Amino acid sequence: MAGLSHDSDEDHVLSQAEIDSFFGKDSVVTGAADSSGIERVVSTSGVSSERLPMLEVVFDRFTRILTTSLRNFTSDNVEASMDRLGSQRFGDYLENVPGQAMFAVFKAEEWDNYGVVVLSSSLIYSIVDALLGGHIRGDSALTAPASRQTGRHHTAIERALIEPMVRIILDDLETSFSPLCAVNFHFERLEMNSRFAMICRAGNGVVTARFGIDMEGRGGDVDIVLPHATLEPVRDILLQQFMGEKFGHDGIWENHLARELWQTDLTLDAVLEEQTMNLKDIMKLAPGDQLVLRRKPDAPVSLRCGEHVLFTGRVGRKQGQVAVKIEDVLNQKPGTDRATSYS
Structure with missing residues (x-):
């Protein structure tokens, strides 16, 4: 009986529910018969990435400034609020x-790479209405932006009104990153088609942060x-994990190491x-x-440490032993009597 139970455990076949819990379900792939487990892993829209705690702090500060x-x-x-922060493939994000x-x-000058700010159509209409003096008047104003989302593209006037808002968003994002690092986000262009906003390959992972903008019943999203x-x-x-954390840096250990280096034998x-x-000789x-x-008896000799010549001097005698009197310090620092350090 024990042998039979052992054989049955080895021949156990995982159910579809166990496979899904192991690999993780993907909303893009539907149906067990459409694809295999390996295809589910390859086609999954999620991207495994490390958690970036300080990025959450930056975006929380960005919300208040914005x-x-x-x-x-x-x-x-x-009122601005952060609705979502996650990681996914760039192509999957553009499809949604x-x-x-x-x-x-926009381009991050110091990082030498690009990013994208995506404004929803409802937010664009709400901002344009606010800039042109529009106000909410009952329930009819709530349905007005929704009716204008379909059927036409944004005009040049709307783009001209939205561009200053984009620059404000980038300036606030720079301010949010300033406690961690200095970076300049340079606005480059405003596109209507997602094909012209491809800043990386569709399969590359991206960090997406969605911020909800509420203007008393109207508004939209900023990604x-x-x-x-x-x-x-x-x-x-x-x-x-927190502001000012230093990886691999300990001031006490550095001071101790600096003191001990002066006692090193060379x-x-x-x-x-x-x-x-x-x-042959x-x-x-x-x-x-x-x-x-x-060489002549009074010719100078060189004093070396490894491959580096540090001093020159002359050979003589002191207390019955051969000695070298230092006459010149090579690679001397200006205003000092010490040689410069070698890298």
């Missing part, structure tokens, strides 16, 4: 962007899309002369042979 900036920009009661959205492409490659230069900073060689000889050397040094 609320104040949009109130001053629209002269209206505006609703129509008539605006794509503001900030940053590829993982864009955040790579500051990845170590964003991995910190070998200092006094080189009388260097000669170039053939290998060197192999013929035997005890009793003499090497003639082509």
